[in-house]
Every structure is written in structure tokens, then in C-alpha cells.
Amino acid sequence: LLQLAAPLNFIGFVYREIRQGLTDIEQMFDLLEVEAEVKDTPDARELKINAGGVISFKDVHFAYDPERPILKGISFEVGAGKTVAVVGPSGAGKSTLSRLLYRFYDVQSGSIEIDGQDVRDLTQKSLRAAIGMVPQDTVLFNDTIAYNIRYGRPSASEEEVSAAAEVAQVGDFIRALPEGFQTKVGERGLKLSGGEKQRVAIARTILKAPPILILDEATSALDTTTEREIQTALDIVSKNRTTLVIAHRLSTVIGADEIIVLKNGQIAERGKHQALLARNGLYASMWNRQQEATEAEEYLKKVRESD
Ligand code: ATP
Helix, strand or coil: CHHHHHHHHHHHHHHHHHHHHHHHHHHHHHHHHHHCCCCCCCCCECCCCCCCCCEEEEEEEECCECCECCEEEEEEEECCCCEEEEECCCCCCHHHHHHHHCCCCCCCEEEEEECCEEHHHECHHHHHHHEEEECCCCCCCCCEHHHHHHCCCCCCCHHHHHHHHHHCCCHHHHHCCCCHHHCEECCCCECCCHHHHHHHHHHHHHHHCCCEEEEECCCCCCCHHHHHHHHHHHHHHHCCCEEEEECCCHHHHHCCCEEEEEECCEEEEEECHHHHHHHCCHHHHHHHHHHHHHHHHHHHHHHHHHC
16 A cells, blocks of 8 residues: 555646646736737837826726726826725726726726826836736745745845835744745745735835835735734835725725725715715715724624633
């Protein structure tokens, strides 16, 4: 039996390797498919950040499928170094805004400009080099934590990687791992929680140090400590950077320079937190509901703790 076990193990190993290879290839094709939607024009220019990275959406219309318009005339601006938060019901088109800014797709009409340059006239390379994207769920490479953070700037030194982890509030967590920064993560390594992965993505972005930031907050509930840590990391990374946040958490929204409330592909309300609450409209009802949910959760937690 023992004699059989070794070859079986080996077959298992080969099978897993092949399967992993396929997953990687599938992911690559997924990416290619998305990227193939847009192409550089023959005379595409390099993006020049010459006014601090002002983002302007000008009467943007967009549909994935022509039969079903998703964005219907969206106009707003994120001033240099400012933060605009987009909120709204699921399916309203929030993440679509970030995909258009990163130019995974092109607008059907209207335009998106950065410092007055239409993103369609720019090389995708220069556009994406200027934008740091912290997605909802970061896919980590099957490699070490250090590799995953350094991906933001491959030339970064060990000290810089570790400093970025510190700022991203994930340094203590990494140092407590048996192999520290050399711990393998991803599908074949240590599985990180959503909050941990998001902080690794923030550390990566800190190293990249882009003038523009897109944050797509996770919808999943985070415990209070994790939420506070992530918020601290995000506050640091978004300071003096033009930031577009797809927001799900109250803490992010309260501090935003402007909140855009998206509903059915249109801007239903816009303004600062207090002013929107005072309006007693869609925003106020969304946040009252969220607050009630948070209070109920905290109450349940206390009851459980006292058991
Ligand atoms: P959530 O808060 O649930 O993440 P959202 O406001 O970010 O929602 P989007 O992801 O922007 O919503 O999606 C807007 C609409 O576009 C949804 O109805 C969605 O089904 C549709 N959609 C998103 N991606 C695609 C796609 N690749 N192809 C076709 N339809 C899509």
C-alpha cells in the first residue's frame, strides 16, 4: 500500500498543479477579455497630471448591453486631492463608474477627463499607472506577502515594503505569521480574510503612490476593530490624493467632500453628509437603516458576550 501511496500522491500533486494552471489561465483570459474592450488609439498620448489629478465625469451615458442603459447622464467632479463617495442601492451603477474611469470600458456618450484630458485619448498604460485601485476583493498571487505588496512598485526595498505594511495597519498581523513577510499566501498558501486582503492591497497602493485612487469598499461586515484599522489606512493613503470611493461604510462617507447618491443610473441626491441627512431623502433613509442594522448587531453581540 505504501508503495502505491507515493505515486498516488504524485498524481495528486500533478493534478493540483494542472488545475491551478488552468485557474491562472482562466483568470488571465478573464482579464484579457475585459481589457480587449478598449484599445489605444494610434495617436494615444501619455496622461499628464498637471492640475493635481482632477477627475471629471461629463454627462456620461453607458450600457453593457445597449438594451439596458446603466448610467444615464452622470456629471460630477472630484477636485485635486479631494474625496468623493458614491453610494446607492445595489445595481445602481456605482462600480461601473470606477470601471469606466480605469477604462475597462468606454462611455457611450459624454466623457471622462483627468486634468482636462479625455481618457479615450490616453495610453491605457499611462492612465493605469496614475490610478491606484483598491478593489472589494483583492486576488492575491500565489507567492509571498512581500511579493504581493511589492507588486505596487517592484523596485521597492525590504524596508519600504515593511513600512507600507505598517501604514496599511497590517504590519503586526504579518510579523505574527510563522514566516513573516515570507509567508506564502493565495489559493495555495495562507488564506487571508477579506479585511486582511484589503489591507495588503492598501499597502501595495501605498508603494505605488499614485495621484488618483479608486476604492471599492467591501460590502461584507467587518468587526469594529478591523473597520477602524482599514479606515485609518484609507485615510492615510487617500490624503492629498484625488479619491473616488464606492462607499458602503458610514465612516468613509461622513468625511467625504461630496457624496453622490446614485439610483437607477442617475444622481438622485448630492452633497455633504449633514446636508443630505437634513434633506431626509434617499440618503437619510439609507443611513438610518444602516445605523439600525449596526445597532441591532452590536446589541446581539453584547447579548452573546454576556451569555
Ligand atoms: P453593488 O452595490 O451591488 O456592487 P453597483 O451599484 O456597484 O452594485 P454595478 O456593478 O455598477 O452596480 O452594476 C450596475 C448594473 O450593471 C447591474 O445591474 C449589473 O447587473 C450590470 N452589470 C455589471 N457588470 C456587467 C457586465 N460585465 N455585463 C453586463 N451587465 C453588467
